[in-house]
Amino acid sequence: MPALAAVGAHVDVSGGPVRLEVPDADGRYYVLQFVDAWTNNFAYIGRRATGTAAGSFLLVGPDWDGAGPADATVIRFPTTVASIVGRWAVAGEDDLPAVRALQQGLTLTAGGQARGLPEPHPDVPEDLAFFERLRVWLQAFPPAPRDLDYQRRFEPLGVFAPHSPYADASPELGAALRAGLAAGRQQMEQALTDGAGPRQNGWSLTYHIFDYNLDFFEVGALDEDQWKLPDDESRYLIRALSARGGLWGNHGYEAAYAMVYDDGDGQPLDGAHAYELRFATTPPVGAFWSVTMYDTPDFYLVDNPIDRYSIGDRTPGLHYAADGSLTFVMQRAAPPEPDRAANWLPTPAGAFRPILRMYQPDPAVFDGTFELPPFTRVMKDRRGRPEALERAVDAEEELPEGLRDGRDALQ
Numbered sequence: 001m002p003a004l005a006a007v008g009a010h011v012d013v014s015g016g017p018v019r020l021e022v023p024d025a026d027g028r029y030y031v032l033q034f035v036d037a038w039t040n041n042f043a044y045i046g047r048r049a050t051g052t053a054a055g056s057f058l059l060v061g062p063d064w065d066g067a068g069p070a071d072a073t074v075i076r077f078p079t080t081v082a083s084i085v086g087r088w089a090v091a092g093e094d095d096l097p098a099v100r101a102l103q104q105g106l107t108l109t110a111g112g113q114a115r116g117l118p119e120p121h122p123d124v125p126e127d128l129a130f131f132e133r134l135r136v137w138l139q140a141f142p143p144a145p146r147d148l149d150y151q152r153r154f155e156p157l158g159v160f161a162p163h164s165p166y167a168d169a170s171p172e173l174g175a176a177l178r179a180g181l182a183a184g185r186q187q188m189e190q191a192l193t194d195g196a197g198p199r200q201n202g203w204s205l206t207y208h209i210f211d212y213n214l215d216f217f218e219v220g221a222l223d224e225d226q227w228k229l230p231d232d233e234s235r236y237l238i239r240a241l242s243a244r245g246g247l248w249g250n251h252g253y254e255a256a257y258a259m260v261y262d263d264g265d266g267q268p269l270d271g272a273h274a275y276e277l278r279f280a281t282t283p284p285v286g287a288f289w290s291v292t293m294y295d296t297p298d299f300y301l302v303d304n305p306i307d308r309y310s311i312g313d314r315t316p317g318l319h320y321a322a323d324g325s326l327t328f329v330m331q332r333a334a335p336p337e338p339d340r341a342a343n344w345l346p347t348p349a350g351a352f353r354p355i356l357r358m359y360q361p362d363p364a365v366f367d368g369t370f371e372l373p374p375f376t377r378v379m380k381d382r383r384g385r386p387e388a389l390e391r392a393v394d395a396e397e398e399l400p401e402g403l404r405d406g407r408d409a410l411q
Helices: 093-104 126-140 145-157 171-194 234-246 338-342 363-367
Strands: 004-012 018-022 030-036 041-046 055-060 073-076 081-089 107-110 203-205 255-260 274-279 289-292 310-312 326-331 344-346 355-359 375-380 386-388
Touching: 004 093, 081 093, 126 171, 171 234, 234 255, 310 344, 326 375, 338 344
Parallel strands: 055 073, 326 344
Antiparallel strands: 004 081, 018 055, 018 107, 030 041, 030 081, 203 255, 255 355, 274 326, 274 375, 289 310, 289 355, 375 386
8 A cells, every 4th residue: 555646747838827726635745746847846736835725826838928817826837848746645545535536626727729749750760769859859848048058068969950860860870879878878877876975874865866956946846055956067967867766756855765775784685685674763754754665677666465565654554663663574475473564565576776755854854863774684593583684694692593503604
């Protein structure tokens, strides 16, 4: 059972303003996140940003100069197309009908006929189609003015040509584009796993990876330096990696994200092993938090026999220890112990990458007061009981009796 229910809409305001009506959520956490063609988060509607009362909004294009109605808040799009990504907190299976009713209460009313997306040239071969889509979309949806000079660096690739150079590309151009695309993809995948941000117990603290918007701030979006990346070339790579690894993520003040590829000993997470994730203190949030399981390298949800794809404070039946701590069990097979089965998040058979999401995070998340725990690899002793492999695995005197004989097998 998911901790949230999502809904989305792709909106084109090239034909005129579009009116958005939002129903009363009666205190429930939700967010409508507005994302332009460059994946800039430029507006938010929801409990943090605007409250949960019903509201009316007029969505307009970047060049619109009309007068907004008195009964609606105007939201200006940086590009003529944008996505609205909605998320609602769900308290359990029985809560889904109420959430569906709220989602169905959202309405969008167009004021005119929109242009839609420009069509790529139909004769471009598939292995060059990326560049053709880039060409037509770059010209239809220009970036912020500060980014134009950097963008012109790619003019020799043909992305600003009025007519497609890729439908009959020369062998030299085609070879260069294919090689460059392959090399770029390889570098991106490596950068995703290496991570450039701060780390904590194996986690990449990606709290600011969606802070690359420096120019467009409508309702609910905070125009504050602490939520802006430095204005240098690294911002473009971070934007690309964010889209690849977590498209449509929120600013940290709405939802903070951390992802992890390695356990606390620096070994890659893999479904061939079992792990524990023990929260001595659960994440401090004003809404809710959850850990979601994804495979790699595609970052898909993991099919499993209990239909559990995430686990968190809204998961029913969790088992807390007497000291108030909460330990999640991450492994492929179901644990036989009832308490561990209650806290089980199934993994795939191979490599995986979980993501921790904290909605309306407290300041302790950002100032380091709250510390994320490591994934600890687990094995079973000769009596079938789970035992955490701590860093003392090489110190025989600190190992439980049942593990000493099998110590070599744990390395």
